[in-house]
Amino acid sequence: MPPSLPNSTAQRDIETLIHPYTNLKVHQDTGPLVISRGEGVRVFGEDGTPYIEAMAGLWCTSLGWSEKRLVTAATEAMSRLPFYHSFTHKVPDVTVDLAERLLALAPVKMGKVFFANSGSEAVDTALKLVWYINNARGKPLKKKVIAREKAYHGVTIASASLTGLPACQNDFDLPIPGVLRTGCPHYYRFGQEGESEQEFATRRADELEQLILSEGPDTIAAMFAEPVMGAGGVIVPPATYFEKIQAVLKKYDILLIADEVICGFGRTGNMWGSQTYDLKPDMMTMAKALSSAYMPISALMVSDEIFADMVKQSEKLGVFGHGYTYGGHPVACAVALETLKIYEERDIVSTVQDISPAFQTGLAAFKSHPLVGEVRGVGLVAAVELVKNKTTRESFDPKLGVGMKCAKFLQNNGVIGRAMGDSLAFSPPLIISRDEIAEMLAGFAKALDQTLEWLQVEGHFAP
Numbered sequence: 001m002p003p004s005l006p007n008s009t010a011q012r013d014i015e016t017l018i019h020p021y022t023n024l025k026v027h028q029d030t031g032p033l034v035i036s037r038g039e040g041v042r043v044f045g046e047d048g049t050p051y052i053e054a055m056a057g058l059w060c061t062s063l064g065w066s067e068k069r070l071v072t073a074a075t076e077a078m079s080r081l082p083f084y085h086s087f088t089h090k091v092p093d094v095t096v097d098l099a100e101r102l103l104a105l106a107p108v109k110m111g112k113v114f115f116a117n118s119g120s121e122a123v124d125t126a127l128k129l130v131w132y133i134n135n136a137r138g139k140p141l142k143k144k145v146i147a148r149e150k151a152y153h154g155v156t157i158a159s160a161s162l163t164g165l166p167a168c169q170n171d172f173d174l175p176i177p178g179v180l181r182t183g184c185p186h187y188y189r190f191g192q193e194g195e196s197e198q199e200f201a202t203r204r205a206d207e208l209e210q211l212i213l214s215e216g217p218d219t220i221a222a223m224f225a226e227p228v229m230g231a232g233g234v235i236v237p238p239a240t241y242f243e244k245i246q247a248v249l250k251k252y253d254i255l256l257i258a259d260e261v262i263c264g265f266g267r268t269g270n271m272w273g274s275q276t277y278d279l280k281p282d283m284m285t286m287a288k289a290l291s292s293a294y295m296p297i298s299a300l301m302v303s304d305e306i307f308a309d310m311v312k313q314s315e316k317l318g319v320f321g322h323g324y325t326y327g328g329h330p331v332a333c334a335v336a337l338e339t340l341k342i343y344e345e346r347d348i349v350s351t352v353q354d355i356s357p358a359f360q361t362g363l364a365a366f367k368s369h370p371l372v373g374e375v376r377g378v379g380l381v382a383a384v385e386l387v388k389n390k391t392t393r394e395s396f397d398p399k400l401g402v403g404m405k406c407a408k409f410l411q412n413n414g415v416i417g418r419a420m421g422d423s424l425a426f427s428p429p430l431i432i433s434r435d436e437i438a439e440m441l442a443g444f445a446k447a448l449d450q451t452l453e454w455l456q457v458e459g460h461f462a463p
């Protein structure tokens with residue numbers, strides 16, 4: 001339905017904005033859902049309609065929409081030092097405080113922190129550093145990088161090249177050369193008949209080794225991996241997967257870069273996804289919940305060994321020629337620092353461990369619904385995959401847009417989730433209560449039944 005009022009925000013949006021991850025043609029006709037304010041785990045439309053934000057925005061608003069301490073931290077930082085940078089031997093004091101705090105939180109010993117503004121920029125920086133240090137190491141040919149099918153690492157030219165979703169590359173003339181693709185660890189979709197999770201993990205590790213051998217180990221520098229794949233569909237790694245993948249990487253001297261942009265800061269029930277799945281990364285990227293998304297900020301942590309080679313190379317060249325104007329912005333750093341203090345004071349990891357069974361078992365109960373093929377998740381992140389046939393796992397024709405339709409029903413029931421293909425993702429603020437989870441589940445139950453009814457009426461689903 002097109003927006004009805006000629007001068008409405010929705011109409012002005014249509015006339016002015018380019019929307020990320022949106023069908024731009026459809027948007028011309030439908031316009032956006034305009035959000036005006038937030039409170040707790042809810043956001044409110046212009047007309048005052050409340051929605052449980054069951055995606056924490058974009059997997060990021062971990063403390064919900066009412067954390068006044070973050071507002072105070074931002075206001076104070078803004079009046080004290082609204083901007084300073086970290087170029088050429090200068091730095092805001094609070095940027096150092098945050099770096100120190102992050103290093104203390106790291107799941108494995110990390111050497112140094114580099115600040116940027118978005119997850120994509122942190123990933124981009126990681127890739128540049130991989131190249132930079134292999135030049136320092138006298139290995140100019142060891143430059144290719146591996147990423148997985150369905151990975152999501154961002155949208156800049158380099159990070160979109162690592163992303164393994166066709167929509168991020170098609171007609172953007174991506175990927176750039178030197179990015180190799182290995183299989184997605186989604187057991188439900190790619191496990192073979194009679195294959196155990198562990199056997200599937202072994203097969204994926206064997207495929208990785210074959211890829212490395214066929215390309216030549218001396219040409220491959222690093223692999224990027226999200227501990228739990230987010231935008232690709234909340235894909236939780238199968239048992240033993242990372243143990244086997246890391247053994248292969250180690251054997252061929254290939255760095256592991258953990259992309260913790262979604263998993264970092266409690267989402268999976270530990271401070272880091274790397275702890276949940278025992279990853280020992282050489283570099284880590286983080287963003288989103290680093291500031292509960294109240295300010296744009298991201299970070300990259302690198303090991304001591306990597307930093308030592310960066311020092312060597314910058315000495316040779318006279319400068320480390322990389323950095324963003326707003327990297328380590330004092331207001332963003334102050335907000336992030338306060339966010340980390342709140343996580344510590346409220347023991348956010350225990351909070352997630354405490355509440356997540358209600359979330360996971362509540363969603364798992366939908367397995368008996370005629371449309372639900374798989375429910376997968378860990379901590380406070382999950383996805384429910386809708387299928388045409390539960391026995392054969394056959395998917396619906398993508399043209400039907402079943403996932404989008406279900407997400408729309410969900411929204412009409414007062415809950416915002418996200419469709420990724422026909423999987424519905426949930427990643428609520430980490431402060432969500434049991435009652436709010438129950439409300440979210442009730443909205444989803446209705447949405448599933450409405451989706452089923454719609455499919456039956458349209459003749460696309462027979463029980």
Ligand code: PLP
Pocket residue numbers: 058117118119120121123152153154155226230231259260261262287
């Ligand atoms: N890496 C991961 C794992 C992400 O989920 C995202 C965004 O969702 C990014 C990188 C890119 O972050 P940004 O959108 O801040 O550039």
